[in-house]
Amino acid sequence: MSRLENDFGLLGEEAKAYLDRVHGLHIGGREVATRDSYALCDPTTGREFARAAEAGPDEIDAAVAAARTALNGDWATLRPYERERRLLRLADLLEAHERELSEIETVCSGRLLPNTAGVDVGYSAHVLRYMGGWATKLEGQTARLSVPYIPTGDLQGFTFREPVGVVGAIVPWNVALGIAVWKIAPALAAGCTIVLKPAPQTPLSALRFARLALEAGIPPGVLNIVTGSGPEVGELLVRHPDIAMVSFTGSTEVGRKIAAEAAGQFKRISLELGGKSPVIVMEDAEVAAASEAAAWAIFANHGQNCCAGSRLYVHRSLYGEVIDRVVAIAESIELSAPLLPDAAMGPLVNQAQRQRVLRYVEAGLAEGARLVTGGTAPDHVGAYVRPTVLADAEPQMSSVKDEIFGPVLMAAAFEREEDVLALANDSRFGLGASVWTRDVDRVHRMTRALEVGSVWINVHNALDVALPFGGWKDSGVGNDLSEAAVLAHTRIKASVHHHA
Numbered sequence: 001m002s003r004l005e006n007d008f009g010l011l012g013e014e015a016k017a018y019l020d021r022v023h024g025l026h027i028g029g030r031e032v033a034t035r036d037s038y039a040l041c042d043p044t045t046g047r048e049f050a051r052a053a054e055a056g057p058d059e060i061d062a063a064v065a066a067a068r069t070a071l072n073g074d075w076a077t078l079r080p081y082e083r084e085r086r087l088l089r090l091a092d093l094l095e096a097h098e099r100e101l102s103e104i105e106t107v108c109s110g111r112l113l114p115n116t117a118g119v120d121v122g123y124s125a126h127v128l129r130y131m132g133g134w135a136t137k138l139e140g141q142t143a144r145l146s147v148p149y150i151p152t153g154d155l156q157g158f159t160f161r162e163p164v165g166v167v168g169a170i171v172p173w174n175v176a177l178g179i180a181v182w183k184i185a186p187a188l189a190a191g192c193t194i195v196l197k198p199a200p201q202t203p204l205s206a207l208r209f210a211r212l213a214l215e216a217g218i219p220p221g222v223l224n225i226v227t228g229s230g231p232e233v234g235e236l237l238v239r240h241p242d243i244a245m246v247s248f249t250g251s252t253e254v255g256r257k258i259a260a261e262a263a264g265q266f267k268r269i270s271l272e273l274g275g276k277s278p279v280i281v282m283e284d285a286e287v288a289a290a291s292e293a294a295a296w297a298i299f300a301n302h303g304q305n306c307c308a309g310s311r312l313y314v315h316r317s318l319y320g321e322v323i324d325r326v327v328a329i330a331e332s333i334e335l336s337a338p339l340l341p342d343a344a345m346g347p348l349v350n351q352a353q354r355q356r357v358l359r360y361v362e363a364g365l366a367e368g369a370r371l372v373t374g375g376t377a378p379d380h381v382g383a384y385v386r387p388t389v390l391a392d393a394e395p396q397m398s399s400v401k402d403e404i405f406g407p408v409l410m411a412a413a414f415e416r417e418e419d420v421l422a423l424a425n426d427s428r429f430g431l432g433a434s435v436w437t438r439d440v441d442r443v444h445r446m447t448r449a450l451e452v453g454s455v456w457i458n459v460h461n462a463l464d465v466a467l468p469f470g471g472w473k474d475s476g477v478g479n480d481l482s483e484a485a486v487l488a489h490t491r492i493k494a495s496v497h498h499h500a
């Protein structure tokens with residue numbers, strides 16, 4: 001068998017037993033079959049390996065109704081401590097099922113096993129524990145009041161943080177379970193219930209997770225999963241009048257549509273959108289570390305990270321050396337099937353994504369960028385693209401302006417700090433940026449000047465659950481992770497008590 005094709009014989013018994021069938025929806029704690037289903041295809045061969053349910057309006061209504069019932073019933077009656085305990089138990093169960101879950105995620109998405117095990121399972125357990133702790137720490141304020149037109153008596157004011165309601169969550173395929181848990185955990189900690197729609201390509205990890213949630217004692221209806229092959233399921237969810245908040249991660253284009261629709265019904269939104277994040281190597285950087293980090297900032301997860309370091313700006317004095325080092329790493333990466341234990345880079349999620357990436361490479365070359373390595377795909381049906389570096393990139397190139405979402409690095413040299421800040425900020429996106437320097441004054445100046453939601457110094461794409469993560473400009477509205485994500489799922493009630 002070619003090293004470019006997944007061998008399903010390598011799967012553990014649990015994943016094997018789980019995968020090969022038609023997967024129903026998860027509504028009110030039960031698996032619900034639908035009339036229609038669609039194919040899930042292996043990104044290394046294009047071959048169907050399972051099917052998922054195609055939800056329609058009736059199923060979306062049923063899922064939202066189940067979430068509403070649980071919101072005012074079983075989930076509301078549990079004390080915060082009991083909600084916390086269940087989220088902690090779910091984290092343990094996730095870890096106990098690491099191999100199964102990471103294999104499911106890898107088969108659907110083409111991502112490497114260490115990545116799906118580390119990010120979608122390990123990191124998710126960490127997020128569940130952190131967020132579980134918030135269930136017992138949501139507080140209001142108290143104040144002695146003096147309402148001027150109520151001249152007598154004692155007035156005491158209180159605020160309460162109450163769950164915002166049923167959350168509709170819509171997530172992408174690039175870190176499917178990981179991002180789903182970023183949505184689910186703060187919503188549940190705040191007392192909300194949820195209907196989650198995974199991406200069409202990667203529904204199975206969320207469905208398996210929902211079964212584990214039941215096992216952890218999270219009542220039926222608190223977490224519901226609806227699947228479908230097109231945009232319709234997401235659209236129905238966003239439009240549904242009983243959805244109080246839409247929590248979305250995905251492309252800027254879809255985020256814009258969701259914002260418009262949600263505004264008409266005054267729904268809460270949290271939108272984590274696209275990026276075109278710069279990696280900036282200053283003249284005093286530690287070159288070997290910066291170059292290695294720059295390579296993996298774009299090649300990790302095959303470039304399919306929202307804050308992939310897809311623009312590399314290097315001080316002219318180091319430009320040649322950094323490019324050489326990044327290229328050496330790119331050329332050392334062998335493309336191979338992600339189920340192989342030694343795989344260094346697998347396929348993109350599907351052929352459509354591969355074509356999109358190759359089109360951007362062609363456009364970059366036509367617009368005058370210089371191909372240093374890659375730029376091609378193996379002559380194989382799998383959705384592979386070789387790690388690619390295009391040098392001498394100019395700001396007006398479409399491959400510099402747009403998010404490519406693949407292993408394509410656009411590199412350019414600069415002379416002065418103010419020049420690179422202008423280049424970095426010359427983007428409609430504002431998700432993340434990293435700066436490589438040892439100069440403390442420069443760190444402060446550049447951190448303040450960069451128009452992004454996350455600045456990383458001598459590290460790239462470092463996302464911790466204790467810090468808010470969110471985009472500026474076309475990269476989004478609101479934050480995932482941290483206390484900010486929990487509070488975003490609450491609404492404030494003010495109360496006045498009058499004692500005569």
Ligand code: NAD
Nearest residue numbers: 171172173198199231234235250251254272273274275306
């Ligand atoms: P996408 O926007 O095409 O799809 C995301 C989700 O939205 C999917 O579940 C999809 O089925 C659904 N959807 C599509 N059209 C819809 C509509 N009209 N209404 C409601 N839902 C709809 O994105 P993708 O291709 O799955 O993922 C890649 C994108 O996600 C990239 O732009 C990437 O940057 C972004 N992303 C952002 C972050 C972040 O935290 N900022 C993290 C990961 C990925």
